[in-house]
Amino acid sequence: MRETxxxxxxxxxxxxxxxxxxxxxxxxxxxxxxDGKNKFVTAIAPPNITGELHLGHALELTLQDILIRMxxxxxxxxxxxxxxxxxxxxxxxxxxxxxxxxxxxxxxxxRKKFVERVEQWKEQYGNIILNQFKKLGISADWTRSRxxxxxxxQRAVEEAFIRYYxxxxxxxxxxxxxxxxxxxxxxxxxEVNYVHExxxxxxxxxxxxxxxxxRPETKLGDTALAxxxxxxxxxxxxxxxxxxxxxxxxxxxDQPPETKKIKLxxxxxxxxxxxxxxxxxxxxxxxxxxxxxxxxxxxxxxxxIIDERGKMTKKAGPRYEDLKVNQAREQIVxxxxxxxxxxxxxDYEHNIGRCDRCNSVVEPIPSKQWFLKxxxxxxxxxxxxxKKEINLHPNRWEKPYRNWLLNIRDWNISRQLWWGHxxxxxxxxxxxxxxxxxxxxxxxxxxxxxxxxxxxxCEYCDAKFIQSEDVLDTWFSSxxxxxxxxxxxxxDSKDLKEFYPTNFITSDRGxxxxxxxxxxxxxxFFTGKAPFKDLFIHATVLxxxxxxxxxxxxxxxxPLVLIDKYGxxxxxxxxxxxxTGLQDVHFNEEVMLMGKKFANKIWNINRYIVMKHEGxxxxxxENPEDIKKxxxxxxxxxxxxxxxxxxxxxxxxxxxxxxALYDFVWHNFADKYIEETKNRDDDKTRDTLAxxxxxxxxxxxxxxxxxxxxxxxxxPLKNKSLLMVENW
RNA sequence: GGGCGCUUAGCUCAGUGGUAGAGCGACUCGUUUACACCGAGUAGGCCCGGGGUUCGAUCCCUCGAGCGCCCACCA
Numbered sequence: 001m002r003e004t005x006x007x008x009x010x011x012x013x014x015x016x017x018x019x020x021x022x023x024x025x026x027x028x029x030x031x032x033x034x035d036g037k038n039k040f041v042t043a044i045a046p047p048n049i050t051g052e053l054h055l056g057h058a059l060e061l062t063l064q065d066i067l068i069r070m071x072x073x074x075x076x077x078x079x080x081x082x083x084x085x086x087x088x089x090x091x092x093x094x095x096x097x098x099x100x101x102x103x104x105x106x107x108x109x110x111r112k113k114f115v116e117r118v119e120q121w122k123e124q125y126g127n128i129i130l131n132q133f134k135k136l137g138i139s140a141d142w143t144r145s146r147x148x149x150x151x152x153x154q155r156a157v158e159e160a161f162i163r164y165y166x167x168x169x170x171x172x173x174x175x176x177x178x179x180x181x182x183x184x185x186x187x188x189x190x191e192v193n194y195v196h197e198x199x200x201x202x203x204x205x206x207x208x209x210x211x212x213x214x215r216p217e218t219k220l221g222d223t224a225l226a227x228x229x230x231x232x233x234x235x236x237x238x239x240x241x242x243x244x245x246x247x248x249x250x251x252x253x254d255q256p257p258e259t260k261k262i263k264l265x266x267x268x269x270x271x272x273x274x275x276x277x278x279x280x281x282x283x284x285x286x287x288x289x290x291x292x293x294x295x296x297x298x299x300x301x302x303x304x305i306i307d308e309r310g311k312m313t314k315k316a317g318p319r320y321e322d323l324k325v326n327q328a329r330e331q332i333v334x335x336x337x338x339x340x341x342x343x344x345x346x347d348y349e350h351n352i353g354r355c356d357r358c359n360s361v362v363e364p365i366p367s368k369q370w371f372l373k374x375x376x377x378x379x380x381x382x383x384x385x386x387k388k389e390i391n392l393h394p395n396r397w398e399k400p401y402r403n404w405l406l407n408i409r410d411w412n413i414s415r416q417l418w419w420g421h422x423x424x425x426x427x428x429x430x431x432x433x434x435x436x437x438x439x440x441x442x443x444x445x446x447x448x449x450x451x452x453x454x455x456x457x458c459e460y461c462d463a464k465f466i467q468s469e470d471v472l473d474t475w476f477s478s479x480x481x482x483x484x485x486x487x488x489x490x491x492d493s494k495d496l497k498e499f500y501p502t503n504f505i506t507s508d509r510g511x512x513x514x515x516x517x518x519x520x521x522x523x524x525f526f527t528g529k530a531p532f533k534d535l536f537i538h539a540t541v542l543x544x545x546x547x548x549x550x551x552x553x554x555x556x557x558x559p560l561v562l563i564d565k566y567g568x569x570x571x572x573x574x575x576x577x578x579x580t581g582l583q584d585v586h587f588n589e590e591v592m593l594m595g596k597k598f599a600n601k602i603w604n605i606n607r608y609i610v611m612k613h614e615g616x617x618x619x620x621x622e623n624p625e626d627i628k629k630x631x632x633x634x635x636x637x638x639x640x641x642x643x644x645x646x647x648x649x650x651x652x653x654x655x656x657x658x659x660a661l662y663d664f665v666w667h668n669f670a671d672k673y674i675e676e677t678k679n680r681d682d683d684k685t686r687d688t689l690a691x692x693x694x695x696x697x698x699x700x701x702x703x704x705x706x707x708x709x710x711x712x713x714x715x716p717l718k719n720k721s722l723l724m725v726e727n728w
Numbered sequence: 729g730g731g732c733g734c735u736u737a738g739c740u741c742a743g744u745g746g747u748a749g750a751g752c753g754a755c756u757c758g759u760u761u762a763c764a765c766c767g768a769g770u771a772g773g774c775c776c777g778g779g780g781u782u783c784g785a786u787c788c789c790u791c792g793a794g795c796g797c798c799c800a801c802c803a
Contacts (some may be wrong), residue, residue, distance in 0.1 A: 396733085600765045
């Protein structure tokens, strides 16, 4: 019995069935594909285990899938590696807030139990998002799914750390870093968001000068004043010690404030803008990153007056010790006013650094951290771009890419979190217990050992090495993704040999520096090759009104709801159609409707053609000569469109490709050719219809894989395989 | 402070150095056995503003306005 098409296409009934068909075919795995020399490889941007599917994923994965599917149909041996990211700080915060609901916290639980809780979380939620990805129809090789906390991946991370260290590019040092009090960890510059906020500007008297500051409490850590070296007004003071009145912080809290004389050196430094304010700044080397650099240049002492809990330290003096920063600010403002040292207070707006993950105010504090030297690595990443080892699409991203690398500072890679990759750093116990006969060698005991080996032993004494409590910045491990998922550092890894480097990676612009650039220098350093040829920065999906899509703001749109309502193909087509290479697209549900109607149109075109073939054999031209016997005008139009579609996909112009398909299928094929040939009843027309339709199904398949596969499976054709592997 | 993007029909957006396009919406007509999730048609636009290049600019250059984003961060 001949299969027919139902009157309407039902995505709900079809999609799961078709996805199983594909999975069972094994064609997501390159080994199952015909062995071609040409390979085409990509790796997913691994979603956080905390995440859930949003429209940004839907767009990204759709575009990635379009390219992969087209290449697979073109005969490439394609591989798309999926996986998930442990998402250090994000996952830790998520589990912490879960604990808060249970009226407990990680400290009560202890580190070991806490890590177990996060692992439980991962088991419970980590794979949900990958299953949601499957609903989008993505043709990734699930047999190769990876997780950044897999044992093998952990080894790759350790190996990377050790190799950098051996190269001399990882060092430990006390620097003023960004510290999040809530997360109680250091964070990198990229994890600080500067938010414009209304505060106050305080004008404080410093001897003959009055200077403005937004943070009067840091006055307690001042060790100098700075002016521009060429500032005529202040030149004569440079190098002198200035005696000024300040608050006597030794006076207890419950007594009225008193002043005392302190000495502050005046230094000349180019970083001071003579035109701003009074042209003089107070220098607090411990609690401001710019000031710490001035401090270094002029060898100024640094007084840490704020600690990791966000409280004033002993060095701030008994009057302020243990106050929180805000309280200390209130107190010192009062004290300054009472002692007459406060000149005036003005309203002020400026940028305040907040933690990207929890939005608390970030404190710059001096802290002992591990850093990765960026000089040489930045050069590698720049070279990759300059020598065209990588291409950025759109290429306007080259400028930000370069600028970031040219102004880069060393990367603080250690975090004081509990969830993440522990540093392969082992610290010698404080007491040395010499081995018998080796008493003299005690001085040789190393303070730290960098080792992948668990619990290394000291050569000279019986002391233990204890692993550093710190974990690595989550992006340190992500940076290894394209080669770590293929088996690096195992030199004999078959996958690494066969599939590295990848052809392309895609993400939105938000993680260009956090992830993409870091993959480039990591890849270059560890494998000698850039980890991808093309970097495609796709558009960011915003709401219809151009606002950020966010669940907490209530502006998020759940792709799964759209899929239920319109079908996955409609979602995929609609999103593709919107894409134009701009940095943003404004999502509008109208494109979903368009996608759904288009799916219906495709369905009905084929339903018509099947009917038109009743009593006749549906067949395709067996050799190129036969194509010439068909209706040439429409065939030529289709061929032009096909080239257009292919070229645009290869250039990452998915929107143009989608529009070309839409216009041809609807307006040329359906509205014109089909309407004009309705009264004909001859083989030439039937063959033309079949040829057009099947080619359109192939061209449409990367965009709308489910409906096209479903139709193809139902067409009365002989010798057919799955559409997903038919020749493009 | 530096960089980037956008401004085209009521709405959401494509697009091109030479009569301006789509989807949705509006209106008119059409119950033709592929599709009313349709077809045929109509209305609707100083293509943000000024200046320039050009025979000709919505498109290229320049200045500006508005909106948005990124980097750096200023006391």
